[in-house]
Amino acid sequence: MTAALILFAVASARAHSPSSGVPITQPLDGQWIATSRSLQLRMHASVPGDLISDLQKAGLVRDPWFENNFLNGSLWNAPDWVYSTSFVVDPAIIRPGGTVLLCLESVKQGAVVSLGGVEVGRLTDQFVRYTFDVTSRVHAGGSILLEVAFDPSINTHGRFMAATGGWDWAPWSHTWDANDAPTFSRGVVGSVYLLPVRHALLTDVSVHTFYRGPHATAPLIEGQHAGFWLLVKLHVEAQVALHGVLTIRTSWSRTAATSVVSLAAGEQLITRNLSVSAAEIKLWWPLNVGAQQLYTVSLSLDVAPEACGACERERLVANRTVGFRSLSWVTGNESDPDFLSSAGDGSASPTFTTFLRVNGARILARGSNMIPLDQLEGRVSDRAYTNTVASAAAAGMNMLRVWGGGVYYPNSFYIACDRWGVMVYHDMMFAQEGHSPCCSWYGPCWYGRCDLSHAQANCSCDSAAGREQELELRQQIRRLSSHPSIVLWDAVNEAGGFGLFSSFVMRTVAEEDESRIVWPASPSQGWSSGVHSLSGLPNGKPLRNQAWCPHAPNGGRSGCEDVKEVHGNYVAAGWSDGGFAVDFGKFTPEMPAGMEFGASGSPPWKPAPVYPFHPPVLPVFYPPATWWQPQLTDLSSLAVGMRSRGYFVSEFGVSGFSSFEALAPYMAREHYGVHTEPFHRRSHNHDQMILSYFGQRAFESLDEVGELPFKAALYLSMLAQALHLRSMVESFRASNVHGLLTWDLGENWPTAGWGSLEHGSGPNIAGAVEGGRWKPALYALRAAFADVFAACGQLPAANSSSGEQAQQPLVCYIRNDCPRRARALRVSISFLRLGDGASTTVRKFDTSVQPVSELPSEGPPHAPNALHWACVAEQQPANSSSREERVVEAAEPSSISHCAALVDVLKLAGCKQDATDCLLNVSITSADGAIKSEHLQPLVAPKDLAFRANTTLDLEVLPTGDAVIVRAKGGVALWVVLTSTAAGRFVDNGFFLRPGEVRKIGFVPLDSDLPLVERLTWSSVRVEHFAEHMPLQH
DSSP states (O other), X not given: OBOOOOOSSHHHHOEEOTTTOOEEOEEOOEEXXXXXXXXXXXXXXXXXXXXXXXXXXXXXXXXXXXTTGGGOOTTTTOTTEEEEEEEEOOGGGOOTTOEEEEEESOOBSOEEEEETTEEEXXXXXXXXOEEEEOGGGOOTTOEEEEEEEEOTTSOOTTOSOTTTTOBTTBOOOSOBOTTSOBOOOOBOOSOEEEEEESSEEEEEEEEEEEEOSOOOSSOOOTTSSOOEEEEEEEEEEESSOEEEEEEEEXXXXXXXXXXXXXXXXXEEEEEEEEEEOGGGOXXXXXXXXXXXXXXXXXXXXXXXXXXXXXXXXXXEEEEEEEOOOXXXXXXXXXXXXXXXXXXXXXXXXXXXXXXXXXXXXXXXXXXXXXXXXXXXXXXXOHHHHHHHHXXXXXXXXXXXXXXXXXXXXXXXXXXXXXXXXXXXXXXXXXXXXXXXXXSTTOOSOBTTBOOOTTOOTTOOSSSHHHHHHHHHHHHHHHHHTTOTTEEEEESOBSSTTOTHIIIIIIHXXXXXXXXXXXXXXXXXXXXXXXXXXXXOOBOSSOOEEOOSOTTOTTOOTTOOTTOOEEEEEEESTTGGGTOOOOOSSSOOTTOSBOOOTTOOSOSOOOBOOOOOOOOOSSOBOSOOSOSSSOOOSSSTTOOOSTTSOOEEEEEEEEOOOOOHHXXXXXXXXXXOSTTSHHHHTSBOOOHHHHHHHHHHHHHHGGGOOSHHHHHHHHHHHHHHHHHHHHHHHHHHHTSSEEEEEESOSSOSSSSXXXXXXXXXXXXXXXXXXXXXXBOHHHXXXXXXXXXXXXXXXXXOOSSOOHHHHHTSBEEEEEEEOSSSOEEEEEEEEEEEETTTOOEEEEEEEEEEEOOTTOOOSSSOTTOSXXXXXXXXXXXXOTTOOOOOOOOOOBOSGGGGTTBOBHHHHHHHHTOOTXXXXXXXXXXXXXXXXXXXXXXXXXXXXXXXXXXXTTOEEEEEEOTTSSEEEEEEESSOEEEEEEEESSSSEESOOSEEEOTTOEEEEEEEOSSTTSOOOSOOOGGGEEEEOHHHHOOOOO
16 A cells, blocks of 8 residues: 555646646546445445435435434444445556556545455545555556445544544434444545556645744734745655756746756655745735735646656646744743743743734634534535635634544635634644544543543554554645644644653644644643744754643643633533533433533433523623632732733633524424423533523423424523623633633534534535524624623622622723724713613713733733723712713723722613613724624523513515514514524624614625625514513513
């Protein structure tokens, strides 16, 4: 077997005619035949594709996502499925003296490949592109049979999508491989083709950019920075000794760089460095910071055998798209001149903070985690990836984390990220449940623990499995590392990054790409050796991980006092009580079962208990007692800015259902209810959230079955998810946080998961929009992720009782996460009465807000504070009824001690003392009247609001099909949600309407650069609101 590093994209991996460089391959994708002797079945199959989808197309199984169909593995779990195709060899690929390679880009899971009845190789790794020399097996014009026979006895060492067949948000298949890793569909999920090789094969090309200047602590200025080095790496497999000419052309220069090359036979690496000045190029910036300038690097390699000086040269060509940006993963105190001067090249990660700089600009990373768009990989389309990234960008997300339990995504995903300025934090594909390096269950420390029964701490990568996984890593890094959107590589999800994750995985990654940040794991405490202390880029020294929580070795995945990157919190039934959703085959009707981490004993475990909690609709501004600071009772020491200790949250989330449109196609009408047995298997229930936010009556109604109660339960769940996520972000942004990545962005199947986008992996999926329909949560995150942002809440009371908490001051903060000062802002704070929709403004003032990224040159360690704090109202003398207030420029939290208590503010606004009849609104507008931030929020849980039950809505779809008109009648319409089966999104959702108010809401494509293809119609739009679904509590 030859495991050449063929480029992932077929068009880039092809051989070329001698002079023109025109690609010549023989694609073998399309309709194949799938057979199982044990089942006596034969059917048409698709390549690329997957077995379960093929079974459904053949009418042999129903939609696996309908009800519990996914549990019936009697057909797809047969051990002897064979995919085959007969084809006639194209004479154009047969060349005298040349070689023909059979290339398979991705096959899941273990399989034997045969050509003409003769085995040519075995496949064990979904993430490796395999090539086999089949020159002796193919003849021009001859017909030949190609077979891929799946064999479960082949040990894949977990090298397939780890989320396959079960996660708390994915369907539990109840099937496992020999290493106890869950399994589900398999198939030839990548392209297959024949590739001719004459003299040489250009197996891969990577183009990396390196900033030539010193570590920057302020945004680089276009045209005035130090410029870049461009490193071009060509991997060539020469059949014989070669000589020739390499030509490099770039879209920013008219001058080509030409050089002579001489290559020995075998695998060879050619490198070239080009100097690029600031005057020649524009920088690539993250979303909303600057433009995403992209350039093309074109390469042609003209070669001929050394022994044949008169032979015609063969031309090999490749193109790469690049962007110029500098990267730093800052973990030290940049405000300390001694640190800056002494850190130098360093070789360890300090533990003061964690944040990202791009082109010198400090970036608040806002975004989400990417899980696979579907369990059935044959259903996923490039358009779905593009739309997913476009939705993330439209929601203000500037970073997506590629989670290590999924897959390396196709080029379309990364191209979209480059285009939109969405940065990528990229795990390697290692996670839990039998998907570890070299040994399936290797893990010297898991969540910081070193005593788990499956750990194989003595595992070695000096093995066939290790060499296969090294090939995987090198292939994938070479394929992806030209993309400017990728800013960070790490080894693994939630396994610490110790042992082989550092010495094998990240060592290999750093050898392939020195231009990017490397990080041990997500989350991680950083390196003790191997990186530049200022930037986090590899420096060539051995990569060694920091010791895990030396003062608390069982500190868990949320970290310890020296950790500045964390995962959590998570809010879902069972999860927040220390358990998680599992279904290992012994089904518990009250899913999800609650199981403590590391619990022993056999399932079924006891059901997750349902405990009500106090919904944080009005945030209390203090971080809880954590690894980085003790419990705070005031804000005097809660410092936000570059001189203070900071942290990065790379996972936190709230689970929630999807819309009726998304889920109804997968339930029989008699199971339209969230407590029916098929729905219990949709991962997390949402009883706890609905009980806490909407009360006992809403909780009891979850037992009801029918279209109306089903719609009500789904609506309330999605609303609770949106409210809770918004509150979490507001609380995080009141502290010195530098990264906020929700868990997660989309759904892996039609389920009750953690996504803010619904399931939508491809076209023609029942109930889905390609790329995912926006949930109300994504609209809430779009508002909460605004650069200039305001939120209101309270200081914490010593006693958490509602009466004492009501006596605490009501305060607001304004935060600016732009790199530049936000000037001439008008802040308005008002109250909206639910009874008549009247609004009372209690405060207006003008201000400007410094950026969090501003690095003071002097001052005490915790000053100045980068948050602008303000009172909603000031304390008034006992004998005063005046509403006149002086503007308070509250730069420090301690200066808001004179703010009026919540009960006094309510009195001032003419609201009830229990806050049940009013909503609080805080808005920020710029000098030109543009709204920078706005939030209309309840002050109590929705279950306690005095809403008008007779509120109704009128809906009109405009003839143009690109907008609707919504009118409110009777009372204030709360949380109006529009849903459409058309492909696109509404420009606003989850909004409020006053009595008689009329609002036009536009409808746009998910990818805003494309025209709206599918227009709204009366039958494709549905509107709902709070009073419609909220049961009366009394």
